[in-house]
Amino acid sequence: MALKVAIAAGGTAGHINPALALAEELKDRGDEVSFFGQPNRLEATLVPQAGFPFFETHITGFDRARPWTLVFALVRMEHAEKQIAEYFEKVGKPNVAVGFGAYVEMPLLRWCHANNVPVVIHEQNSVPGLANKSCAHFAAIVCLSLPAAKDAFRKDIGPETTVMVTGNPVRRSVINASREKGRDDFQVPQDAEMLLVFGGSLGARHLNSAVANMKDELLSRKNLYVIHSTGRQDFDAVKEHLNLTAQEQKRYHIMPYIDSMGEALAAADAVISRAGASSIAEIAALCVPSILVPYPKATADHQTINARYLVDHGAAKLTPDSEIDGEGFKQEVLHLIDHQEEREKMRKAAHGLGQAHAACALADAVEMAQSS
Template sequence: MKVVIAGGGTGGHLFPGLAIAEEFKKRDGDSEVIFVGTENGIEAKIIPREGYPIKFIRSEGIVGKSLFKMIKATAELVLSAIDSSRILKVLSPDIVIGVGGYSSGAIVLLAGLRSIPTMIHEQNSVPGLTNRILGKVVKRVCVTYYESVSSFPMGKTFLTGNPIRGKILKGEKEASYRLFSLLDDMFTVFIFGGSSGARSINRAMVDALNYLTDLRDKIQFLHQTGERDFEGIREAYRKAGAKGTVAPFIYQMAEAYAVADVVVSRAGATTLAEITALGKPAILVPYPYAAGRHQEFNALKLREMGAAFMIRDDEMRGENLAKNIRELYENEALRAEMQRSSQGLGRPDAGSKVVDIAMSLIKNGRRKT
């Protein structure tokens, strides 16, 4: 069985694809899973580390770009189609699955035109442009949130949840403390702003240290900053005398979650799928420019269910963040209640549901050939 998973650009698109690949390999060790993405996306770094082959196409996003870049990106659609056609011809896959991002568009569309079984997975409550277009032509659509069901044709749209990698659930706590050079008897706050960091979160966290000086010997931090802010944030922690580890990027997310008593993060769908599957209390800071404000809607849902605090990006200041961290540190009963609420929202079986649908498509495709 040969499976092509197309998409990426951000971890929010890529990591569900990896979870789907993992489920295919779990069911059939001889399955061949090939990823398709761009050389500039996060997939170029992550996929080789995960041990899967990846094919690159020339493609750029169009939404939100300057006129010149829009013209350039439109021209690259032709190149993307040429690259995608070549890949399909060489691989002859049993199914092509799009997981979002502009690099999924051409190859999923061309696969459908060649009568190769196709499906997409939409992570967000507000679907992106690529998936809205592909939803009209693919055989099946899997969605994370009920709110996005109405954006796709009835009859072929399924509510599955957002697939998470199995290893996310298997971080070994004691080994993880050693991995990140953390103390195993301290309250740990894990801060990250997505694969490339979030400047507003980084700055607010540094400022928050000024309001947490009395807890300096009781709280430690694991902070993924992104490459851009790494040196400055690391130096700020050093000057504040705060305990913990600062890194530009953390590949070992399972281990990072394992040591976390509280998570401070953006509210992307994949991050929330991981947090809720693990039941981690969270302080969510929605990315304000997400399409259709979907991160804000995601965060509001968790807040309403008692699973998280939420701070809007324009209100993200050190004093506010420190107040939330202090409350979660001091109130163990609150953390336990948030954990129960979070786990109630989690869907750890989402990957299995997506692959069930994919396997059905593959079987139907084989019967017709």
């Protein structure tokens, strides 16, 4: 029987893209998927672009440093639940509701729980957010990207809640990306080696600077091309720092943002990256050898815990942010570039994690919740 599945995901691509990966899998199974999110956030752009119905909800979180903001947040929550109730009265309630974290999920999941609709939540990080922890006690199933999150949920789940590790779903456009097309897109010869560097706009400045300082050593490898995504905020500063000559620009490509991350990863022989949940998932899904530099100010140092999942399985190396200005980091990068056999071992280790099948595993959990 085809299911009607309501999904709430919003705020950042790290929440939205896994939700869209699940939606793609459910759609292929013949299920009907609709999304709930805020009209002024990223989900209002990405979800319609992907071709899924989008219902606008208006919700705000509260600042724990300013407790009085809780009153306004609760008023908006109640209003959003009423809007959702009116919507479901017109179209019929869903068979399952799925939340991907952030406050935008709470009115949908609370209404569904109150109206006997099974709830599934998915946590992308090793340290769960407040919204998912708040909803875990009434969830039928809590799905985790990383085993390390199990302990963090232990006190929050209900007595009948099932907890399972599904991995973090990655969109088909990433998983099906072509190395050949990626090389063409980034103007890298098919027989060259390619290093991909990215960190995003948040917390990437130190990483950008450390890699830029290695420019001469990197370009001394005659067959190496570097694709360096700086984040929009840091592009001008990194461009000035690198001061690339016309000759160097042929093999060191700098850009503020990469739209086609799937092609970039598929084309890469090695990656230097922060350790956000989505980055970890995409790197693992495409089995790219990586050196991970966790963002040191992430909540509860969750990026380090994220990174350890790949590192402990032999699929990545980890360097703390405090050490990337030293000689050790430089030698780690150059060693990975210079030793293909090491990269092959890391690729095999990443393949063994089965991250490319996470969307299927999460869709199975949604079906399980409906039938339980």
